[in-house]
Amino acid sequence: MRPNSREKSRPVSNSGVSRRSALTTLGAAFAAPAVIIPSRASAAERIVFVSFGGTTQEAQERTIVQPFMKETGIEVICTSGPDVAKLKAQVRTGNIEWDVLNLPGPQAVAAEREGLLEKIDYSIVDSSDMFLEKKEMTLPWYTYGGGIAYDPRRHPAGKHPRTWPQFWDAKAFPGRRGLRTRPDETLELALLADGVPAKQLYPLDVERAFKALDRIKPHVPKWITETPQTISLVQNNEIDFVYTYSGRVEAAKRQGVSMDYVYENNLVTPSFMSVAKGTRNRTAAMKLVNAFLRVEGQAAFCNTMGYSPVKRAAMALLTPEVRAQQPNLDDPNTGVVNVEWWADNFAEVNKRFKEFLLT
Amino acid sequence: MVVFLVPTVAFLCISFLVPLVVLVTTSFGEPLWTLKNYAELVSRPLYFIVFRNTLEISLLSTAFTLLAGYPVAYHLARQSERRRALLIILVLLPFWTSILVKSFAFTVLLGQNGIINTFLASALGEQARVPLLFNRVGVVIGMAHFLLPFMIFTVLASLLNQNPDLRKAAEIMGSGRIRIFCRITLPLSMPGVLAGSLLCMILSMGMFITPALLGGRGDIMISNLVDFHVRETLDWNVAAALAMCLIGITAILTFMLSRVRGGQLFDTAH
Secondary structure, eight states, X not given: OHHHHHHHHGGGGTSOOOHHHHHHHHHHHHHHHHHHOXXXXXXXXXXXXXXXXXXXXXXXXXXIIHHHHHHHOOEEEEEEOOOHHHHHXXXXXXXXXXXXXXXXXXXXXHHHHTTOBOOOOTTTSOOOSBSSOOOSSOEEEEEEEEEEEEOTTTSOTTSSOOSHHHHTOTTTSOSOEEEESSHHHHHHHHHHHTTOOGGGXXXXXXXXXXXXXXXXXXXXXXXXXSTHHHHHHHHTTSOSEEEEEHHHHHHHHHTTOOOEEOOSSOEEEEEEEEEBTTOSOXXXXXXXXXXXXXXXXXXHHHHHHOOEESBHHHHTTSOXXXXXXXXXXXXXXXXXXOHHXXXXXXXXXXXXXXXXXXX | OHHHHHHHHHHHIIIIIHHHXXXXXXXXXXXXXXXXHHHHHHHSHHHHHHHHHHHHHHHHHHHHHHHHHHHHHHHHHTSOHHHHHHHHHHHHGGGGSOHHHHHHHHHHHHSTTSHHHHHXXXXXXXXXXXXXXXXXXXXXXXXXXXXXXXXXXXXXXXXXXXXXXXXXXXXXXXXXXXXXXXXXXXXHHHHHHHHHHHHHHHHHHTOOHHHHHHOOTTOOOHHHHHHIIIIISOOHHHHHHHHHHHHHHHHHHHHHHHHHHTTHHHHHHO
16 A cells, blocks of 8 residues: 555656645655554553653552553553643544543543543443542542642741632732632632532532632732642742642642642542543553552552542551541532533633633 | 755655645634634634734834844954854853743742842832733743844844945044944844844744743733644644634745845835
8 A cells, every 4th residue: 555655646746736646645644653653553562651740650650550560561651741632633643652541630521522532441440439430431540639828937827818718818818829721620719719619619600700700810920821830939939829739739848848738628620540542452451540440559649649549448548647638528618620511611611711811 | 956855845745734734624624614713713802812912922022132132243243253153152052941941940030039129129129129020021031032042143144244344434434333333234234133023023923832931811822822722622623723824924924034035125125
């Protein structure tokens, strides 16, 4: 097929470009990457796992992936920077680079709706005894809490907000606020601040949320795009109170940064494990997904990162220190992000949010 | 001779022309032809504001780059060749650092507690602190820092091209330095100034990470919106339509640039 197409495209230089030759050239261009890396496609027991990088991924590799490789003999190549856009390009061109993906909630659901994921094989994956519901194509495997962080040297007890209504109260708690440039989580925080009970957030009252955001807008000097900036901007004294994740703050504290996190009125988001559609090795990929759900791995990972396991049995294996850092899902003031609602409304609300930021 | 062009042409066809064709077809929708992706761009204020932003930021950065870059180019043109070569290395320094690293360095420099503001506060009192970061000022400073070498080299080339006899003649006739600059050096360097400005405009239209890291909430540029549609809403058709508009604007600027390079715009202006 390929030498043939080369012959067909040869006359292009002197005669005009025929439609057919243009198409075969285009086809060859798309097929090229597949030709360049044939060894990967043929490798039997070798899969690629992609996650967020940084300390989170280091912990995943050490506590779950490496024991899995030793036990099964399946080679797992770890890489970072999961991106639904890249996954879409991989599935479209049939050149799957990532087999197993760790995706944040709304992105996982978006990938599922775009038809980019395989169905999870629950004959291999043991989904029993979970806090959260299992889904057809995406599997929540840990949850992380977001809340208020601040520098205790600048804002000792009583001088910083502890809840979202207080965060919105610039008179009682003067200071520069940091929020994110994304509507998911931010709209929830606005509604919590406006007095909506955490258990009745969904469906989000978008109008009400934007009205509440208008009130906080003058007190937010920086809307943050990159998560590491949520820590560095408090550290550099560019903002006073920020919305960030408990794991990030605990990691910064371990490195000696003066920062504290409020384990109250938190917003909990699940992190999802998924398998790319058209994966080279479906069984091996499902086995790896299952490894992330095993109780010992869950506990070891969460003990390192301070996040929350989804398997109930793993709770008992947490250290007392990490257990104290768990957002209490039964607390009426703890909200859980509904990724399904976001998948339905993300594009529209996000455009409106961008307009809100621009004006 | 033509044989040697084949690898380059083939490379450009595969790496540039094919993706461009795909981009055009994507912007008009697939599998069916439609204008709905372009209709989306006029359907809400978002896109208009961002296009206006992009032009404003690009113009401001270019003007700032010109004001800062012209004196440097002028100074370089007056140096001996050896000294100039040495100084040019300094001008090239920004190219050796990743833009991400530079942006973080700017936080240390321009922040509320950065070097500049700490100095201002200690010299003139606390109220002298000025917001230099997370606003338009920060974006323009960050972008100008990246653009400076492009401006300096283009202007320098046109300054070095000038016939030194003209200045000597003026001097013999009794002209002062300011008069020589205003009547001879500056007008003769205008093609370089125009070419440098257009080059900087084209480069800044596509800026992406600098506004995201140094800008405020209002400093979103077209590239940021393309990224938003590609990665967040997964609407590649609208992303392609946006990219087409950006390419269109840049193409007009590039066309003007090619005219300046050929000296035509300059000639007709006189």
